[in-house]
Amino acid sequence: MSISRRRFTSLTAAAIAAMTFQSRAIQAAARETGLKDAFKDDFLIGTAINKWTLEREDSTQRDLIAREFNSITAENCMKWMEIHPEEDRWNWGPADQFVEFGTKHGMHIVGHTLVWHSQVPRTVFQDENGNPISKERLEARMQHHIATVVDRYRGKIAIWDVVNEAIEEDEKGWRQSPWFKILGPTFMERAFQLAHEADPKAHLIYNDYNEHNPGRRNFLVERIRDYKRRGIPIHGVGFQGHIGLDYPDLREYEDSIEAIAAEGLAVHVTELEVDVLPRPSSFTGAEISAVQQYADKLNPYVDGLPKEVEQEQIDRYKRFFELLLKHREKIQRVTFWGMHDGESWKNNFPVRGRTNYPLLFDRKLNKKPVYHAVAGLGRT
Ligand code: G3I
Secondary structure, three states: OOHHHHHHHHHHHHHHHHHHHHHHHHHHHHHHOOHHHHOOOOOEEEEEEOHHHHHOOOOHHHHHHHHHOOEEEEOOOOOHHHHOOEOOEOOOHHHHHHHHHHHHOOOEEEEEEEEEOOOOOHHHHEOOOOOEOOHHHHHHHHHHHHHHHHHHOOOOEEEEEEEEOOEOOOOOOEOOOHHHHHHOOHHHHHHHHHHHHHOOOOEEEEEEOOOOOHHHHHHHHHHHHHHHHHOOOOOEEEEOOEEEOOOOOHHHHHHHHHHHHHOOOEEEEEEEEEEOOOOOOOOOOOOOOOOEOOOHHHOOOOOOOOHHHHHHHHHHHHHHHHHHHHOOOOEEEEEEOOOEHHHOHHHOOOEOOOOOOOOOEOOOOOEOHHHHHHHHHHOO
8 A cells, every 4th residue: 555545544544533532522511511501591500409419428419410500509408497596506517518519510509598487496586485586686686697697608609598488479468477477577678688788799589489479479579669669689589480280370470470570680480390299179389387188199100100291291391491481581590499309399298208200300310301301492
């Protein structure tokens, strides 16, 4: 074989090798991309993380979270009950681990939640004798809690759920929580002012469920207009997104997205999942105290989800994401409330001990068909 032919052959082989390497690199990059990349031009994609995911030695789920998401929310470890269980006792470990994980991976970290009627020690609202605490002392306690927590993570937590679930549905106004009963309606604006004082750069949101409800939406819009008139710092609203196959009406959901955006606030979908199990009575929502009685008929898919129900869920997720993409300029973030079906709170709410399939990954951390259906929308 002539020299030139040998040279041509070796060049061709090198070129083929280079192209093979490049295609493998591209394939590897494609394999390493996740939901965050599918929606990188639309909104942040997040997941709630529980303390066990952060503590366990096996890093498989943490590695998957780092690949798939660019935002994380503390499912429980930053709630008052968990992080500040007694007046002079703090439990920083899990929260520090959560923030370290998010910082390490350059994620948008969400602090959940500063002021809520649930998962807060009853003693917060009592004096030493167990009697209701005075307005002045409760405000001082709220100030101390918010300032201490927000200051610790200043510059690391980008978004705070400042107040969670303070408004009732159907024009009923304020939830009659101990915060409201002792401090009056100004507790919410005071919480936002305190969070802003502690970290002026943090994005501060109000978070609630059934945010499609017109009564809740209208009452919240009135508060937002009042806060903006008086310079109370509020930057966004969290739509929890605990939805089912047949609720809520997405037209009402869209009305709420448009109403909040019209006030100049960012919309966040903060706790998304699609529940596939039968609903006890006409229950919809996330009031954590509203646990219902177990019955086998409410837990029909113990041995697996039937294909027709799986398809219903795929269709529901697609319609929901099509709505979010239609309003992508209004929506800053979409966070799933958990990564895989096995860790979802919906296995135990509103009925304990059920087998639910509400998220995009299965109990073995595999992508479900619904993952691909949702991810495929992001690349359009
Ligand atoms: O960590 C303890 C564990 O040590 C103990 O053995 C166990 C015994 O019951 O309890 C564990 O704490 C539980 C915690 O989840 C962690 O699993 C609490 O009892 C339980 O009440 C708590 O439930 C959380 C619920 O909020 C109430 O805080 C769910 O995981 C969480 O998904 C859910 O999330 C809320 C959002 O924060 C606000 N929006 C509604 C949403 C659903 O309720």
